[in-house]
Amino acid sequence: MKGKKLQTLSFFLSPMIIMVGLFYLIPLIFTIYISFTKMKNWNTEKYLSEVVGFYNYQRLFHMFQHDPMIKAILLTTVIFVGITLIINVLGGLLLALGTFFVNESSASAIRLLWLLPRMSPIAVYSLVWYYFFHGSDIGTLNSILMKLGAISTPIPWGQMTPWGAWSVIIFVNGLVGVSFGMIVFTSSLNQIPKELVIAARVDGASAWQISRRILIPLTKWHFLYVLTWQFLSLLTTYPHLFLLVEWDLVNRDYGTTLALYVFNTAFGRGEQDQGLAAAAAVILSIIGILGGFVTLKVLQFERMIHEPRGDIE
């Protein structure tokens, strides 16, 4: 009987176990191993067996200690992840709630509109905002404000430190992330039995009361998921930031997060230093694991996975 149970369990769990093993565990083990080697320029034949101990970690910590940019980078990481996370999660929730109360065709149109930033190729999307926020009169925003007479000279938005640069990177990334929360929350709201909402309506509840008393409490699981996922994703994201910094739209110090700093150091300067990048990835993973753990604790994940007590003994 026990064997049968194990067999059934293995059958259902195997796809997930294989996926996790193949795409998470093995790469993780490889990454940890590479972080202890001299691996660079993708030359596995030459460097993969050249173990250098903690050299890459020492080099990285030396940079963290002595780089004059590092304070700005750490501060930028905290502000960027913190504020963009709030925008992503709350923005997604608000959009999902907003579209929940309008008719389906309008809701679909709104959702599609918000999905555009995520669907657009990164370079195209970033280029749009490059020209929008450009710090000269070729920038769309400056041009509009100058035509309206609101400003007389162009404002270098992304080069105003720190808040100008932060605002641009948060805005550009915030728009991309909102759609993720929106989809998850929309799907969760659609799972809530319609009877609850109808009954509340009959009792005279307003949209706000329905949201606060019924919808939001019932999306707790999804909220936890979106929050944790987006936190980890923002901690490691860099493509949009890379382009905005590379194109000199935003100030380098206050437009660079830890993930981008690591990317630029390991890959952006002529050499491709996979050993160093792997060490940084391990450190970022540790920060991510700790951050994820704290999020789960704060949102009382354990209480949520307790078996329901039930009403009937």
Next chain:
Amino acid sequence: MKGKFGILVALVVFFGVVASGCIGGEETSKTKATKVELTGDFVKDVVAIGKALEENGINEVKFSAWGSGDPNSVMRVHGIVEAARRINKVWEENGVNVRVIITDKYYAAAFQDAYQEYLSKQPLGQAGDFFVNSYAFLPTLADEGYILEITEYANAYKSVIDDFYPSLIEASKFDGKLYGLPQDTEARPFYIRTDVAAKIGFNLEGLEEKVKNGEFTWSDVYQWAKKAKENGAAEWGLIHRKGSAHPDLIQFIFAFGGKLYDENSKKLVVDVPAIYKWLYVEWKFAQDGLLPKDIMSWDWAKQIHPAIVEGRTLFDIGGTWYWTEWQTKDYYGKEGTPRPLKPEEVQAWLAYTLFPAGEEGLNPVTLSQPFVWMINSQAGQQNPSYEEFKELYHELAFLMIIKASDPDINAIHSVISAHLPVRKAAAELIRDEEWLNELKNLNLNLDQEVKDNLRDIVATTVHPINAKFLADVSYMLEYTKLAPAHPKYPALADIFKEALDKVLRGDMSPEDGVEYIIQKVNADPELAQNVEVIGEVPKDWQFP
């Protein structure tokens, strides 16, 4: 018994025949050539390789060509296409039934991106067989074994190699061994708007000589730039390029007598006095409103080039390729819809000299970044029996870049992209008016596909004015400096750019800029090991 005997005899005979066939076959395969001794006679070598391939049952050789750069430099890929056609023609004429086919033609706008692409795909066997890129990347690629060493092959083609300018052949070497053939080079002229100069009484007669003799220095540049701005003749005194990938601004280091690389220690150098003077000059220009403080974030197509072609600056630090880029890109918007300049307009509005000396007693400079034809160390890998006939494929690949270096191919590239020719025979050709006329009409013996791809570029760029420009600036190569071909140089160049940006914006003083550079270098132990910091900030130095 008789029957058994018969069977036995038949078996012996059968095995004998099979064995003799096998032995004979083995003998045949032993005689199959897997390598040809290159003689230096191109036709003979091509035919020998072709025959060897044919004998081995190979009638088709596939290669791919990867290039990158400005929109007019497409010959970096089409040169290979044309070389293939010329080799195919030799085979056809000599009855060899083999063809080279260029399967993949990849052309990226940013040469750094193309390099990263090559670096990550070469070990996977997915990179191009031919790769044209900056000499600056050659040491890393050679050191990793990603490109083919061609010293031995080149020895057989000494007469061709000797026709290249020696400094460019040196730039194609790593550790004393040859890893490529020069494809192009350039100078970075210091452009002066003649119309703006005329407005402020700046006589350009004899200026070129004065610059050459070090009599016209950056102090003079400052004075005239100031005058142009104060008189309202131009919005800016000076415009220059941006970014660390375009190492134009390190010309200041050389113009102030500094260096970037130490031959003895094989290390990069942070030459503090020269770097300080560079940052100070730029800071002074920016503080006095002669150079935009935010130039490092200016847009290439909408700000930098229009400011020059529309005469909104007196001086510009640019490159030779600007000359034709201004004639093909819609940068001139003074009359409404932006349009390219005509060759006559470029000639009338822009004068050019070397990059002036930093101060009296020093020399003018220019900077070159030669591009090099490199061969993938796995060239020919997409062909059958690669391991067995590797040597033949590599020899053929070498002959392909020899052919792609034909004087006419190199001269076409030079004329249409305003780069300087890399060999003497090509330099002579661009002075030949008759040949230029043939090129203008595309009446040359070129592959139809190449002609089709060049038609628009040729129509706008092939002009006696442009050929004269190339001839005029060729002397600059005598003054040229090369950025260090050191794997850590891009990291240092990045730091220079960051410091300069902060100094230009006024966020840092020039002294702080120097300090920032040193701090950044020392922050990375691996970079610090490869860089020497020399000298101190000069205390009593004044500018202008």
